[in-house]
Amino acid sequence: MASEWSILGTFTATVMIAYTLFDKFIPTHIRSYVQIYVHKLIGFLSPYIQVTFPEFSGERLKRSGLFTSIQTYLIENSSQRARKLKAEPTDNSNNPFLLSMDDNEEVTEIFQGVKLWWGSHKTMAKTQSFSFYPSSDEKRFYTLTFHKRHRDLVSRTYIPHVLEQGKSIKLKSRQLKLFTNNSYTGWGGYRKSKWSHVVFEHPARFETLAMEKTMKEEIIDDLITFKNGKEYYDKIGKAWKRGYLLYGPPGTGKSTMIAAMANFMYYDVYDLELTAVKDNTQLRTLLIETTSKSIIVIEDIDCSIDLTGKRMVKKEKEKSENVKDPIKKAEEEESKESKVTLSGLLNCIDGIWSGCAGERIIIFTTNHVDKLDPALIRSGRMDKKIELSYCCYEAFKVLAKNYLDVDYHRLFSVVEGLLKETKMTPADVAENMMPKSKSDDVNTCLKKLIESLEKAKKKAEEEAQKKAEEEEAKLKEEKEKEQKQEQLAVEEAKSDDKAGKEVKENGFH
Numbered sequence: 090m091a092s093e094w095s096i097l098g099t100f101t102a103t104v105m106i107a108y109t110l111f112d113k114f115i116p117t118h119i120r121s122y123v124q125i126y127v128h129k130l131i132g133f134l135s136p137y138i139q140v141t142f143p144e145f146s147g148e149r150l151k152r153s154g155l156f157t158s159i160q161t162y163l164i165e166n167s168s169q170r171a172r173k174l175k176a177e178p179t180d181n182s183n184n185p186f187l188l189s190m191d192d193n194e195e196v197t198e199i200f201q202g203v204k205l206w207w208g209s210h211k212t213m214a215k216t217q218s219f220s221f222y223p224s225s226d227e228k229r230f231y232t233l234t235f236h237k238r239h240r241d242l243v244s245r246t247y248i249p250h251v252l253e254q255g256k257s258i259k260l261k262s263r264q265l266k267l268f269t270n271n272s273y274t275g276w277g278g279y280r281k282s283k284w285s286h287v288v289f290e291h292p293a294r295f296e297t298l299a300m301e302k303t304m305k306e307e308i309i310d311d312l313i314t315f316k317n318g319k320e321y322y323d324k325i326g327k328a329w330k331r332g333y334l335l336y337g338p339p340g341t342g343k344s345t346m347i348a349a350m351a352n353f354m355y356y357d358v359y360d361l362e363l364t365a366v367k368d369n370t371q372l373r374t375l376l377i378e379t380t381s382k383s384i385i386v387i388e389d390i391d392c393s394i395d396l397t398g399k400r401m402v403k404k405e406k407e408k409s410e411n412v413k414d415p416i417k418k419a420e421e422e423e424s425k426e427s428k429v430t431l432s433g434l435l436n437c438i439d440g441i442w443s444g445c446a447g448e449r450i451i452i453f454t455t456n457h458v459d460k461l462d463p464a465l466i467r468s469g470r471m472d473k474k475i476e477l478s479y480c481c482y483e484a485f486k487v488l489a490k491n492y493l494d495v496d497y498h499r500l501f502s503v504v505e506g507l508l509k510e511t512k513m514t515p516a517d518v519a520e521n522m523m524p525k526s527k528s529d530d531v532n533t534c535l536k537k538l539i540e541s542l543e544k545a546k547k548k549a550e551e552e553a554q555k556k557a558e559e560e561e562a563k564l565k566e567e568k569e570k571e572q573k574q575e576q577l578a579v580e581e582a583k584s585d586d587k588a589g590k591e592v593k594e595n596g597f598h
């Protein structure tokens with residue numbers, strides 16, 4: 090091993106000295122010719138092959154997935170053997186820093202009896218310009234060196250092995266992220282990413298979600314089928330995505346369910362605020378930027394988009410035609426442009442854009458399912474519609490286990506009866522049952538809940554009574570009005586009759 094290192098070391102040192110002399114004393118136009126032939130000569134003489142993996146590639150200078158997979162692989166596998174390490178912060182609170190190979194450091198690896206050298210490098214392009222933002226002239230890359238007789242093994246087996254390992258290590262060790270969209274353009278036109286993110290650490294789980302057991306199992310089954318469905322979706326020629334519509338009154342657990350889904354699937358969450366999206370083009374860009382294994386959420390869809398489409402556009406047009414001031418008119422036009430339309434949203438959901446990154450779930454939530462345009466929720470777009478409703482006995486038992494850690498109590502039957510007679514959201518049940526002081530035990534908490542349920546029941550009964558009385562009064566009023574009208578009609582008929590007789594009598598005389 091020492092001899093191989095010394096051969097490689099001597100070879101590299103000779104090349105470096107030769108290169109420095111050459112760089113200093115030979116004119117540029119001759120240098121480029123010589124460089125080409127020197128490279129050819131080195132390639133011809135050296136028995137080693139070197140592959141470079143740059144950090145950025147492609148036209149958009151996107152960070153290379155290859156590079157990040159190799160980085161993860163090397164952190165896990167080879168960093169222990171490196172002598173020069175660098176510590177970098179992570180956004181994972183359980184693992185606040187990572188040790189990786191420092192720049193210009195090399196490690197060796199044996200794969201199926203074959204020796205390989207990994208190197209980590211950084212180059213700086215000479216630039217005169219000054220920038221406040223991280224310099225894009227700093228270029229990092231990894232090199233992989235191996236003997237040319239192992240070319241096939243490395244390209245066909247080793248590199249794919251490294252990439253696969255890197256990906257799976259990353260998936261296991263990554264922290265879930267919650268992305269939100271902001272279209273912030275900073276100082277000097279420097280554009281921040283349209284999505285900003287924080288670590289997603291919501292504690293919601295399906296086990297703690299209060300709802301009917303069968304419904305919960307159905308949703309879990311649906312999610313598992315989706316997760317394992319890559320081949321099926323490929324076979325039927327459909328983009329690997331699934332749409333859910335969660336609807337129900339406020340406080341019934343729609344947002345909590347989304348968090349539970351994200352934790353269950355181990356997917357990132359993209360919370361898409363439609364009102365902050367300028368237009369359909371920006372919406373498309375945002376959706377393209379979402380990654381695979383993610384949940385895209387649009388909360389309160391009925392409040393975030395003009396669901397009445399054409400009618401509203403017409404109204405706005407009329408309004409802007411009435412505006413005489415040209416500046417105001419231009420502003421109106423601008424604000425009209427800054428809108429995502431229903432058709433734009435539909436195109437993004439099931440247009441060709443949706444196929445850009447597989448394994449994505451789209452969730453809409455609403456409090457008013459009846460307000461939604463049928464086009465938005467038809468099958469194929471929203472594949473599953475889930476109603477989250479008021480707290481039932483089964484859901485209450487889950488909450489009691491969560492909040493009071495009890496499976497059964499003699500007061501459960503009282504709560505069961507009251508829940509059948511009154512409507513209370515899981516959020517209110519949880520709030521009323523939660524211990525508020527150290528002295529609050531299960532008994533007092535359940536009694537408090539019963540009290541609140543009785544109050545809610547009384548209030549509902551009073552409201553129902555009031556409504557019934559109002560309706561009765563309205564009916565009575567309508568009846569009286571009808572009777573009056575009838576009486577009036579009779580009187581009118583009588584007076585007409587009388588007048589007719591008089592005319593007749595006068596006419597004959």
Ligand SMILES: Nc1ncnc2c1ncn2[C@@H]1O[C@H](COP(=O)(O)OP(=O)(O)OP(=O)(O)O)[C@@H](O)[C@H]1O
Nearest residue numbers: 297298299300338339340341342343344345515516
């Ligand atoms: N089904 C449920 N299971 C467990 N906890 C629930 C459930 N529903 C509501 N909660 C509790 O009530 C709180 C509010 O619920 P959540 O925000 O999920 O309601 P929502 O349906 O999204 O309401 P909104 O329509 O106002 O957005 C949650 O923090 C959670 O603690």
Ligand SMILES: [Mg+2]
Nearest residue numbers: 343344345388
């Ligand atoms: Mg919500």
